[in-house]
Amino acid sequence: MRSLLTGNEAVAEGALAAGCNFYAGYPITPSSEIMHIMAERLPRRGGVFYQAEDEIAAINAIIGASWAGAKAMTATSGPGFSLMQEGIGYAVMTETPLVIVDVMRAGPATGQATKPAQGDVMQARWGRHGDQVVPVLAPSTPQECFDMTVRAFAIAEELRTPVIVLSDEFIGHGREVVEIPGRVEVPSRRRPRGRGEPPFDSPDPRVAPPMPPLGEGYYVLVTGSTHDAYGYRDTRGFETHYRLVRRLWDKIWLNMDKLFDYEERNAEEADVGFVAFGSTARSVVKAVEILEARGVRAGYVRLKTLWPLDLRPIRRLAEAARAIIVPELGMGQLILDVERAVRGETRVVGYNKVGGGEPIYPSELARFALEVLGRA
Amino acid sequence: MPSAEHFALKYLRREALPTAFCPGCFNGIVINALAKAFEEEGVEDLRNYVFVSGIGCAAWIPSPFMKVDSLHTLHGRAIPVAVGVKLANPGLDVVVVSGDGDLGSIGLGHLVHAARRNMDLAVIMVNNLVYGMTRGQQSPTTPPGLWTTTTPYGSYEYPMDVCRLLAETSANYVARWTPAHFNRLKESIKHMLFRRRRGFRFLEVVAPCTTYVSRRRGLRPGEALKELLRKSVRLEKPGKPGSGGPGERIVVGVFKDEDKPGYLDLYYSYVERARRGGTHG
Incomplete structure (x- = not known):
């Protein structure tokens, strides 16, 4: 189906096509249209739309929702993206699939809320404290807003990681023809094969560990502290910390061939x-x-x-x-x-x-x- | 055959024991009250529960000591994570356990808004009067005059009464007890988890930090418990005077107990309206 869409509309369509069923966000220009569409569409199709009290609540709500099994996303812009950084770091550490869309505007600070910029590249990559890697996708067109949002969900689910889609006000508000495929396939996160399979370690660093669902007796321990394969904190030892951070690092870098795309x-x-x-x-x-x-x-x-x-x-x-x-x-x-x-x-x-x-x-x-x- | 095991062990991760709490810490009493509440309600295991906590000593109560799905979140962010879990899977019973610094300071905005929305969560705030984990700094609930590591000449700020604050919102249930009121505490937990099944339910447990409050004041845990009892004033009998020392009076009791529709009830009727195609209320 061909539609005339803005980049923001295409992001929302891409998310819905990918099976996003939980959206939490906080109003901010120039990303708000994404939120408006999700507010209109999600409740009618059995999903959840939640307007949070701030961006910190939004990012943390989608973390909770993701652990509860949802394909969860938020969208924001500069100042809100800054507020979400700590939450993104937590999602890296806890290996929580999320999609975060940042529609860039001119900063720093409040800057020019309705005007485009490309100043969030380094923040998208390095905005969190500590060592971590988060995939960042950069659309140039509304079509790519659709395609890359779908792809972001696929990467998030497969690698159990937050994924950032870095759009900007030009693309977000620019309108072009977008080809929407009839059917979109997005894999879902793998569940553990049994109670014994560790949710926080993997023999192959390129493969994400399975993600146990809540409420089914896995008694999963999720923590942003350094943890072992089963989620037990180890805030002192070298071995546990290095092993974990190294694996999280390798999980993204060793998948470069899959993740990197250019023209x-x-x-x-x-x-x-x-x-x-x-x-x-x-x-x-x-x-x-x-x-x-x-x-x-x-x-x-x-x-x-x-x-x-x-x-x-x-x-x-x-x-x-x-x-x-x-x-x-x-x-x-x-x-x-x-x-x-x-x-x-x-x-x-x-x-x-x-x-x-x-x-x-x-x-x-x-x-x-x-x-x-x-x-x- | 009578079991030789302590009844609470079925709710605990034995490989995580003993707890990391200081000797005499009242967090043990809170765990005990939770375990007794579950036991008395005939709960076999906690698989349908999700416990969410923030950062601080109280946040360790569920994670890692309780055998339950638990999310140990960022400092101050237990409430929004719990909201996400509950809304994404309303079939789960979601309980937040955290401290006064976590819920009352850095996370206060989330707490108030969850209460305003009458969000379907049970929240237990263990108020130890200070930041215990980071070595006893002043918190928003520190009573005037109390020595802390950041008020070495005695706290001079007005403290916050979180229960009164939340009672003014649309929260369904607000109560405060201390570890010295064990049965009341346990009954409140049972009420929150088993009688009132919807809306925002909040319980504050005033449990002064053993290490940075009580010991500093020369009180052993047993003496601190007795003092809590002496200082406590029942909400329904406000005339009784307190008995000296920091935090002269601790007003305990049930501030509010209602059964209004919770957030999810409201959301479901909203969804119905959306599905019928209506746009206006």
């Missing part, structure tokens, strides 16, 4: 290359067309997964290119990854602007690329 164009023959994600990547696609029409060999890597990040496509782009441009609606966060990938072998320049709903226009990016090439 590229002319990556091995571009004189000038772009690395971008989200709404900015849309301008990059156009800018490359403009440059090609003028006879400039241009290419790009568009990141669809921001974390875990495979640096190899960026490295390949850098091998051919004389310069790499990293446009961001912000002061530059993704550029740090590009610099890390390129290791000084190619020139890396940022193109940064943010505020007032000003996009990075394809024409200005093309112009900037010509300047950079002239100087390179």
Whole structure:
């Protein structure tokens, strides 16, 4: 079925298609439409919609709901995303499947609530204290809002992890045709085969341990403290802590092949290359067309997964290119990854602007690329 | 054949025993009251219960010592996690056990809103008057004058009466007892868990920290218990004066006992309305 949807509407449709049956959230611009749709749809289809007293309550409510068996999600934006960080860390430690959508707006602090930005990249990755990895997906279109929300649920259930979908106000409020498949398959978390199978350890770090349901006599011990395979706290020993944190780390990093996704164009023959994600990547696609029409060999890597990040496509782009441009609606966060990938072998320049709903226009990016090439 | 085992063991994780509580800690009395309540109601095991706790000594009562599904959550967040569990699976009996710092300070917003919504949860707040686990700092319930590690010259703030606060909301049940009122305490637990099956049910247990309150004041646990009894004033007999020392009077009793529809009752009628296609009330 083809529908004309905003990114926020597509997120909600994706969640419902994926079987989301619990939503908790707190009003915040520019993500609220996701909440409105869930408020309208979930109660009628047997799910639960819950408007929490704040974002801290929202993230913790979906943690409880997930343990009670629900496919649970929340959506928020900058300030609310900040408030949710501790809860996301708890979900990592307790291996709780969740989907968190952050529709980025201009910050810091209250910033410009109705204006887009891309300044939450590092917060999405590293916003919690302690060592942890959370998959971060970055849609560029309403279609990808749908697809990636579905995918986020699949990853969350399979790897027992919170998953972040990092959208922004442009995509969230932009309207495009979205193809909604008739049927969407999302796997459900694995249950233990018996009472003895540990809910917090796995012989293969790439495979999440089974998640016991509540109320069925598993007597599961869930804790955010360092715990052993059966959930018993060990707040002193080295072995238990290192084993747990290492496994949680490996669970995501060793699944890089499954989690990392990107799109590229002319990556091995571009004189000038772009690395971008989200709404900015849309301008990059156009800018490359403009440059090609003028006879400039241009290419790009568009990141669809921001974390875990495979640096190899960026490295390949850098091998051919004389310069790499990293446009961001912000002061530059993704550029740090590009610099890390390129290791000084190619020139890396940022193109940064943010505020007032000003996009990075394809024409200005093309112009900037010509300047950079002239100087390179 | 009469069992040689203590009756409470069937509700406890024996591999987690002995508890980590200080000798003389009143948390043991709270566990005992819970176990007796279950025993007297003929509950064989706790498989249909989910206990949710936050951070602090009281939060350890269910986790790991009770043989029950338990979620030991972030500091202050037991209530919203419990809400999530209850709403996602209303068939489970969800009980929150945590302390005055966890529920009354960092988590107070959640507590008040759960009470306002008459959320279908039973909540036991063990009020030890301080932050015991972090070495006895002042809490929102610390009585004036009490020495704590953050008020070394005596607490000077107005303390909070959580029961009176919650009694003003739409909560169905609000009561306060102390470990010195063991039978009342146990009966309140039974009332919350077995008589009133819906809405928000709240029980405060005033149980001064053995290590950072009582011992500091030169009281042994037995003496502290006696003092609790002396200081307690029944809600229905407010005239009786207290008997000196920090927290002059402890008003105990049942502040509120109703059986209004709980959150889920209201949500289900809302869902009915939604399914009929109505948008307005």
